[in-house]
Amino acid sequence: MKTTFDVAIIGSGFAGSILAWILAKHGRRVALIDAASHPRFAIGESSTPIADLVLRRLGDKHAIAELVNLSTFGSWQKHHPEISCGKKRGFSYYVHSKGQLFAESDRHEHSLLVAASASDAVADTHWYRSEVDAFLHARAIESGAIDFANQAVVNLTPDDEAFITLSGGQTIRSTYVIDASGQACVMARLLGMTDLAPTLATNTRCTFAHYRGVASWSAATDTDRFPFDSDDAAQHHLIDDGWLWMLRFNNGITSVGRTTTSPRVGPIVPDNYPTIEQMFSRAKMIAPDDGPRVSGRLQRLFQPAVSQTCWMLPTAAATIDPLHSTGIAHALAGVDRTVDLILSGADQPTVMQYAQTVTAEARFLDLLISTAYRSMHEFSRFTTAGMLYFAAAIGCEERYQQGETPSHLFNADDNAFVSAVESSCSELVVDIDPHVIADRIRLSISPWNTAGLLDPTVHNRYAYTATKR
Numbered sequence: 001m002k003t004t005f006d007v008a009i010i011g012s013g014f015a016g017s018i019l020a021w022i023l024a025k026h027g028r029r030v031a032l033i034d035a036a037s038h039p040r041f042a043i044g045e046s047s048t049p050i051a052d053l054v055l056r057r058l059g060d061k062h063a064i065a066e067l068v069n070l071s072t073f074g075s076w077q078k079h080h081p082e083i084s085c086g087k088k089r090g091f092s093y094y095v096h097s098k099g100q101l102f103a104e105s106d107r108h109e110h111s112l113l114v115a116a117s118a119s120d121a122v123a124d125t126h127w128y129r130s131e132v133d134a135f136l137h138a139r140a141i142e143s144g145a146i147d148f149a150n151q152a153v154v155n156l157t158p159d160d161e162a163f164i165t166l167s168g169g170q171t172i173r174s175t176y177v178i179d180a181s182g183q184a185c186v187m188a189r190l191l192g193m194t195d196l197a198p199t200l201a202t203n204t205r206c207t208f209a210h211y212r213g214v215a216s217w218s219a220a221t222d223t224d225r226f227p228f229d230s231d232d233a234a235q236h237h238l239i240d241d242g243w244l245w246m247l248r249f250n251n252g253i254t255s256v257g258r259t260t261t262s263p264r265v266g267p268i269v270p271d272n273y274p275t276i277e278q279m280f281s282r283a284k285m286i287a288p289d290d291g292p293r294v295s296g297r298l299q300r301l302f303q304p305a306v307s308q309t310c311w312m313l314p315t316a317a318a319t320i321d322p323l324h325s326t327g328i329a330h331a332l333a334g335v336d337r338t339v340d341l342i343l344s345g346a347d348q349p350t351v352m353q354y355a356q357t358v359t360a361e362a363r364f365l366d367l368l369i370s371t372a373y374r375s376m377h378e379f380s381r382f383t384t385a386g387m388l389y390f391a392a393a394i395g396c397e398e399r400y401q402q403g404e405t406p407s408h409l410f411n412a413d414d415n416a417f418v419s420a421v422e423s424s425c426s427e428l429v430v431d432i433d434p435h436v437i438a439d440r441i442r443l444s445i446s447p448w449n450t451a452g453l454l455d456p457t458v459h460n461r462y463a464y465t466a467t468k469r
Contacts, residue, residue, distance in 0.1 A: 005031040005146070007342060008164055008174035010153055010187065013042060014129070015313050015331040016180030017136035022062045022339050024144040031172055032145045033164070035152035035184070038137050041288045042129035043208055044182070044315075044327045045247055045255055046088060046234045049116050050393060050409060051329035052124055053400040058336055066139065070132075074121030083135055084251040086126030089228035090115040091325075093386070094217075095238040095379040102221055102275040108460040112383050114390060115227045115463055123232070126247040126255070127328070148172075156190045158310040176342055179312040183319060187312055188302040196301040200363075201370035202321050203299065204242065205265045208257030209292040213283040214246065220279055227463035234325050238376060239270055245322060253286065259322060261373055265294050298322075301362055305355035308348045313338065318362035321369045324389050326410075330361065333409055357408055364412040364421075368392065371425040381434040383460060384441055387453040388421050390462075395448050411448070420444045 007023055009016045012034040020032045047055075052071040059067030069079040073087045093112040096102055104110050117123045141147050148166060155165035162177045179187035188195070218230045235246040242260035249255070258268045269280045285292065304317035313334040315327060337354055344350075368389045375381040392410040395417065399406045407413045424441040435456075442454040453462070 003170070003172045005029045005172060005174040007031070007176045007178060008033060008162065008172060009145075010034075010164075010177065010179045011181035011184065011316070012038070012133070012137045012140070012147075012149070013180065013182055014127070014133050014136050014328075015182075015315060015335055016178075017133065017140045018058065018067070018332070019178065019180060019313070019335045019338060020140035020145040021064065021136065021143050022058065022335070023342060024140060025062060025064065026343060028342070030140075030145040031148055031164075031174060032137070032140055033148040033151055033153060033166065035150070035167070037149040038134035039130040040133070041210070042133060043255060043257065043293075044322075045086075045127045045129055046245075046322075046325040047124045047127060047328050048325050048393065049124060049397045050400070051332055053397060054329060054332040054336055057400070058332065058339075062339070070125075072117075072121065073123040073125050076125060080135070083131045084128035084249050084253070085132070086128070086247055086249040087120060087232045088124040088126055088234060088247075089117055089120070089232045090234075091236070092230040092233040093236045093238060093383070094230075095382075096273045096276065098240060098272050100274065104221070110379060112379075112386065112460040113227060113230060113233070113462065114386075120232075126234075126249060128249045128251065128253070153186050153190065156187065156310075158191070158307050160309070162310060175309060176346075177310045178338060179310075179316040182315045183300075185300065185302065185316055187306060187310065187316065191306060193302050193306075196303075197297065197299045200299045200301060200320070200366045202366050202373065203297060204259050204261055204321050204373070205263075205295050205297060206257050206259040206322070207265045207268050207292050207294045208245075208255070209268060209285050210287040211254050211256050211280070211283045212252055212286050214248075214254040214256065215279040215282070217246070217279060221275065226461060236323075237273075237276060238379070238382070239273060239276075241266075242373075243323070243376070244268070244270070244276065254283075257322065259298075268292055299366075301359070303355060304358045305351050308346060308351050311338075311351060311354065312358075314358045314361070317358055320362060320365045321373075323369050323372060324365070324393075326365055329409060330358075334358065361409050361412050364392075364408075364410055364418065367422065367425055368410075371428055374429050378434055381428060381437070384434060384438045384454065385425075385428055388424055388441070388445070390451070391445050391448055391453055392417070392421065394451050394453075398450065414448075417445075417448050420448075 056071040152167040247255040305311040372385040395411040
């Protein structure tokens with residue numbers, strides 16, 4: 001087996017496999033290293049319009065039709081029905097009170113629906129990762145990447161030419177080393193890098209698993225289905241100390257997780273929330289085999305670049321929180337940037353700029369997400385905090401649609417926008433009337449609010465806020 005490579009990629013999840021696939025297609029000698037093998041349980045499953053735009057751009061730029069086909073629900077179903085996924089028309093949020101059945105008012109004061117697409121055909125998707133990752137990994141290997149499955153990296157010496165020692169005893173050499181290992185943080189762990197998570201404001205933990213038999217929320221509550229069926233969404237259920245996600249796949253499986261600000265993570269299905277309990281009355285946990293995964297603190301942040309030839313993809317360098325489904329978009333943008341860096345021959349300034357960009361994006365997301373958590377005790381305040389994220393996301397989507405490649409995701413490269421968001425976040429955590437704050441923030445973000453966010457006349461039902469058609 002070859003022992004010298006142009007690029008060694010640590011981690012064969014979706015990001016590492018797409019990166020390996022593209023680079024191998026361009027004739028690079030690629031080692032794809034992973035401590036486990038496929039298929040396997042994974043989360044990080046909810047895509048967004050930004051993620052789909054970047055995935056489609058990767059497919060077009062590198063002539064990989066499969067990536068384009070996976071960028072919308074309709075084309076995914078047409079070309080790859082063998083890979084399970086879920087339909088995601090947007091984001092839905094419901095606030096629950098302990099001991100009470102969920103009840104909605106005529107003005108939708110206890111729920112928020114934000115559309116991300118105009119139809120099922122161009123909808124976003126939930127990725128059933130065990131099948132998606134296996135598919136992408138297989139394509140990378142078919143394109144010429146060398147598979148080092150079930151081989152943990154036990155030592156890494158970054159230098160002009162890096163040396164990587166594997167658990168099987170083999171040592172390989174590579175010009176570039178890219179860490180795509182996600183929460184395993186292989187590069188940071190082996191090199192003893194400092195975790196900057198204590199500098200982040202978001203502080204959450206979670207537990208998660210896959211279930212069969214979770215009842216339909218829209219059927220159980222008889223909620224209206226405008227602007228979309230709330231089951232076809234990244235569904236958020238707000239409770240006292242955090243929230244639950246529910247992502248429904250077309251194979252009958254639902255991804256369910258509970259994220260909390262409490263130092264102790266409770267069971268996935270919380271006690272004494274009657275409508276949620278009803279949804280799980282006949283549900284059965286099916287994965288992982290050894291029971292639900294439970295995290296410590298989710299947040300981590302490392303300096304993404306070790307050297308001119310060794311760096312991390314965003315999902316290895318930073319995790320903030322699943323609240324706004326930003327993980328897939330951030331990972332794919334990192335793949336796009338990394339491909340360009342390697343194919344053009346990365347130099348020190350461009351790699352350092354990459355690292356600064358990833359860090360700036362992570363810190364901006366931390367501001368948006370921590371503000372949402374600090375506002376969660378009052379739903380009207382929380383919805384306003386959410387609108388700041390949607391303004392950031394939509395602005396970024398529009399720039400991609402216009403053919404631009406933003407230097408940062410989420411409009412984090414627009415200093416005036418970032419300043420407006422910072423001021424808005426400061427106002428949101430002040431104890432004054434949330435409707436007064438919403439009016440102020442609507443005015444503050446008006447230069448970027450192309451989607452009519454924070455419009456009180458729509459009563460928390462945003463029929464079309466994305467740019468994808």
